[in-house]
Amino acid sequence: MSSRPELSPTAGAEAPPDSDLERAIAAVNGVIVDKPAVVELAFSALLAGGHLLIEDLPGVGKTTLAQALSLVLGGSWQRVQFTNDMLPADILGVSVFRRQDELFEFRPGPVFANVVLADEINRATPRTQSALLEAMAEGQVTVDGKTHTLPRPFFVIATQNPLDMAGTYPLPDSQLDRFLLRTSIGYPSAAEERRLLVEPDRRQLLETLQPELDSQRVLALVAQAEALHVAEPVLDYIQALIGATRNHAGLRAGLSPRAALALIRTARAHALVRRQDFCLPENVKQIFPFLAGHRLQPLPESGLDSRSIVEEIVANTAVP
Template identity: 75%
Template structure:
């Protein structure tokens, strides 16, 4: 691991806890450093993360470990087919003694929310998260309620070929800044899982390394990291390539291009840098673009395939 960055932009009081938080999560989720970096990058860019993979590879464990590392309040919502929006957002209850309605917050009111198996809920229930994820607030019965800051949703999703799942609508997918997969560990690291203590027991002894105030400072700090003109040229070249690709219905939007800059800065901060490099853009581009690129009906490649192909074919400054 790189030495903690100590500059005017990233004082040791922030850099050291960030590096320690990443290291603590890596103790729980072995052999998945790139996935952990993406999870922290989404957090420090002020966005949300979607983890899509088969059951049993550590999606929920990663979400729990990261939420515990950053401190603050956290809630786990187990999505089911019979869940209603009020089960997530909360409900107004009439208090007879006061003769008025009182709002009872739902589990969405937390700094870190684990939306487990989000695609098992109906589209109506999935859409209840839209305002929360994009605006940091919820509206119930005409009243707006502000969510805690930072507010970070880590959602897990099973592949669509599993029974009892509903595809996430495009509007919902776009609210996730990054989408990633965990995959199987290497043979060597899987042996560690078989011989070392259960990760669930390790989580029981997990102590927060950061706190919400520090996370907000890191989010503000990430937004100030320098992005040079050549790196901006590289980002624009990648975005332009998605818009002209023959197998894609529509390329990345200007909002997605701006998100690419934000996440590249956040990734640079996670990697203990005080400026953004093409390496940071390359590390996060497939996770940002793959779920936003919709192939045409006759296309043979998926959005993820196209994103990787564009990354390989676009010259690096």
């Protein structure tokens, strides 16, 4: 993520320089300073129609990022602070018996929103987590035998704290792939940290954010990303990366074909976020660690973690 190659904008590029998408990205970057790559990833996940898991220490700005995203996207948004006493109904909603017309009325839970910020998801019990993860996967909620469709776009940003393992329920490996990307934010640079110290609280900046996009616009952008050109060499590169995970002896299993499709989709979205009109290997290369990391399970005996394996694969896969 060191260099960010940029193709000079060309005439006829889908997104004009001052497009709403650009403004939205710029707005979030205004709040989460010095982390443009993370912001790009977040928008990529959104435009690829997936969900984002942010895993980092408390205090580095997970929630701020999620809130900033929610704010610029417009539409409805909900924040759910997960706790260990939360029940699935607290997320999904409940059917309430209405005395006056003797009918059950469905009261939608916080999940019925365009953007859902699931804070500290690993604090909830597995049952509650499952309820959210299933809703994410299916785009709908079934309560008391009735199915309720979630709004579109539907974008879940979940955060979890990797170190505070006591009293938490880490997401099961098998369900981690409900999240398209998993990323962390990382500590700010020294200069940025200094700015944070002297400037007013970033959280106050959140209040200045305005919705730059709306639901219709996001859906249009998703469709636009899906139509982006992916050339044969890029597909070759994607295949080579996926193949390398399947051939790696340190892994329990390689990436599935579904993950391969997700990689193409996300690479397209990433290209759109960068205002390219076609997909570059850079897009794939930069997305891949965040897409593959949580989907791969290293064999315990290999002594490696998935991150180093993914890095090794990227460093050893030739770009056609």
